[in-house]
Amino acid sequence: MTAPRIKNKALRRFLRNPGTVVGSVLTILLVLVALLAPVIAGDPLLQNLPERLRPPSGQHLLGTDQLGRDVWARVVHGSRISLRIGLTVTGIALVLGGLVGLLAGILGGLVDEIAMRITDIFFAFPALILAMAIAGALGPSLVNLMIAVAAVSWPYYARLIRAQVLSLKALDFVDASRALGAGRWRQAMRHVLPNALTPLLVQASFDVGGAILTAAGLGFIGFGAQPPTPEWGAVVSETRSFIIEAPWASSAPAIAILLTVLAFNLLGDGLRDVLDPRGRRRG
Amino acid sequence: MSLKRIATLAVALVISVVTAFGAAQSARQTTLVIGGDWGDLITLDPGVSYEFSSTTILDNIYERLVKFDGADLSAVVPGLAESWEIAARDGGGNSITFHLRDATFSTGRPVKASDVVYSFQRPILIESPSSFLFTDVVGMDLESVVAVDDKTVRLDLPEGVNASIVLNLLTFTTGGVMDQAEVEQHYEDGDYGQGWLNDHSAGSGPYLLERWDRSSQVVLVTNPTYSDPGPITRVIMRHMPESNAQRTALESGEIDIAWDYTPEAFQAAEAAGVLKTYRTDTFQMSYLGMNSGPGAPFEDNRVRDAVRYAVDQQGIIDNLLLGLGRPMQTIVPAGLMGADTTIYYERNVAKAKELLAEAGVPNLSVEFLISTGACGGGVPCADLAAKIQSDLAEAGITATIKQTTGGELYTIYRAQAAQLVMAAWSPDYPDPDGNATPLSSFPAGSIAWRNVWDNAEAAELASEAAATVDVAARQALYAQLNHLVATEGPYSMLYQPSKPIVTSAKVLGFERSAGGDVEFDRISKLP
């Protein structure tokens, strides 16, 4: 059996890279924080006006904001929203882009041509402006925010999957299974998907971070969650006019965004190293 | 150029970029730079303008027949008209005859009565957003304004229109007089010169419009034909949407006046004492509008009362506004005739709960519509809404905040489709009728209508008060109306804000009226 050995090797490679370790630790921490939010932090909406804009203290780890709300609680609860945004957006983009890519790659011809030109169009769109237009049209809300960000992320997956399909089409084993009479879709499911999984996973990991960053940017300019929802981008935005009096209130969520995006980027790097050794050098 | 020379120049450039390099000092003393969020600016045509920032700008370019003396809003004083008399007309109603003083437009042409006629007819012809002031509020039409001779204009008013309201109204930007001959040369596709007036001006005021760089700045320069120019020859209104940016720019001397300080920053500036701080009055009112129509959540006045008891007015003023506002619960704000500063509702959560239970809605749930940006007094609307949301929650009302841009908010509000809305109202001219009719008369189609509050008594009181000339009798009517709308109306008033403005210590003579006017030609700067 060679599998465990490879796995160990992969794991060793993964653990040898300090970046990946930091990335995984941060990601695990983030997930834990999100899961345990109600346990480790208080009510993110609870106001206490007389205690507004207080600096960090034993009582308020990260101080309070302009309504006397606990910044720590808002950041911790915000992690749930950001994580949800990142995962949902990437999920939608993956499924949508994957389907388009699969269709384009397998059917080829005109379908392929049309699908690829559509992705061209989406690439040419300035992402934030497209997302702004969509969020503006649908009205600001968390769901519309996710739709908007997904709309700018899916074409990458379409390209990726299509490329995988094409490269695998050229390989022998697909031909072999065709000879055995397997249908086109079954081939796709059997062979293409598992092989495409590696680059997909890597891309998805980067994208969770990217989606969180884009969503926070939209939230910052007011196209996101409704107040008083503690979405990180929105929190940075609503506390920024107090940055001189209370730098903690806007810095804490900004640093949270930074760490989260960093975690997923490091994780993506690490996954690529482990799963796709050919691409190791690029990083 | 030799390579060496290029290199020397490049080095010199880098050095100058890195080391501070003072801008032209000579221009500083006569140039006034105002940093503010002028994001609401959409036109610089006085006949079309209906926004706060354009009002401030245009009143320095276009003279009105009458105006107020600085911040003193107690009586109108001569503007373009050096005198006027009010007389009864044959068919009923009054007419006002204005006698124009000698004045010259920045274009060099003299101001004539025909220009006034043109300027008053033009908004009506354009059907501009502000034209309702002429047509609906004082019942003017195209025939109402007549040039008697070159220096005399007569304004014929329909019966029941109070001439003193008309005079107050004519101080508003829409009454600005422009050079007909000039503007008519610049019509484009029948736009009455609207496009041209955004980049040029044709007024007789102390300044003329030099340029409007969209989203960047509006530049005014002294009108060379103006008889009594002020020491400031150039006014630059710099668009700075971030209040922090205004603050740092003022502290570093890049601007002279900051328009949008947050209450925190204002308090800090007051304490530091380096800059000049002004708490300027406004006639603005921040309020909650409650949809009182049949089947709407606030149809029952007990529910409306519950909201009025639940909102923590004093807490908002003390903690969010940091004192930049005063409590108010009626529809005529302090500073106007007939103002009523009675506090009808002290905060009482238990009472609110009781009223909700009586009304059969102990767990009311509503959508709470708010705008983006800053609300009265410089408080971010989102913060104010979050505070109100938590106040209402204590009484058992769940208000789900829906924050939209101003445009979208008004689309919903205007369609009577808002449940609970946080909005602001400011009269266009300093007269109680500027508030009373829109806020209490359902048939007037304004705020009372938007909140579906159809109260015949209130509408009747408002129109009677508007037509009453005798001051004491008018005040008595407003006292009745104030009480009625405060206790039964569709509003929970929040506060009457002050507008915090901070200037550098060098700026002298700054004054802002409660109506929002700043006369730039009265300002000067120390070297």
Place this chain on the structure above:
Amino acid sequence: MLGFLLRRLGSLVFVVWGVGLATFFISQVVPTDPAAAALGNNARPAQIAAYREKRGLDKPAWQQYLLYMQALAKGDLGKSLRTQRPILNDLKDFFPATFELTLGAMLFALLFGIPAGILAAVKQDRPLDLGVRTLALIGGATPVYWLAILALLLFHSKLGWLPGPGRLDAFLLAPPRVTGILTLDALLAGDWEVLVDALRHLLLPAAVLGAFSTALVARMVRSAMLEVLSQDFVRTAKAKGLPESTVVLKHALRNAALPVLTVLGSLLGGLLTGAVLTETIFSWPGLGSYATASATALDFPAVMGVTLIAGLAYSVINLLVDVMYAVFDPRIAYS
């Protein structure tokens, strides 16, 4: 080569058309009435109806689209609902500011990203490399608006080294507008003082906006250099006894330039996106502020104008990159 160019130009037109169509499609699902939004607080139903008719907003979507395309064919982008001006005029006003900012950011990214990438590659896995990589990672994860706020606070408020928001000191008179690019206009007018002040104003926003790209460029250059440095001809050159700096700069860098070229296009896309946020903080009157204000006001004709010009810019840059690629790398055949 000519065939390739023609094909690429065809696809460019198609892409830009598609960008417009997509925006138009979005504009049709807006629930609020742009006419009501444009007319402000006090508009009456009759006025709104008249406005809708005048602007063709009452027509069915396909007719509106045909009208739009007809006008576009004549180079008319329509009128903005918010500013009431021809959108082309608005774009002429706002585009140069964004172009200047983006160019500044790009220069910043190349100026710092390339040396950082080279140094990191040469000193692979040494502290310097780790430092560059860490910075690059952080640069790629920092929310640009927060960076902007911090930079302004530090370099403008606290240290007073650089001027605050805006493009030019208010007390200075802008040079006559030729290109709209302030530094260039100042140069053309020979106005040294304005040039210096404009550059000082540009420095901070360009650096903030360029931070993300700097990170990207540094990463790309590093990995490309590593690839090249391990190749035979470099080793040969080293073996021949050439100094390391010569080897790196002459042989390796030239070969590492190509992959950097490929990211230039996407870099630009990212810069335009970042410009939206950076311009907000720095009161920079550019396309980003214009787009935000337009989207907020549901001014879709204006948004459409912005997306068209941004799509066009993106496509043109990518076309140029491809052409440069063809010129520099003869291995690629264009048939």
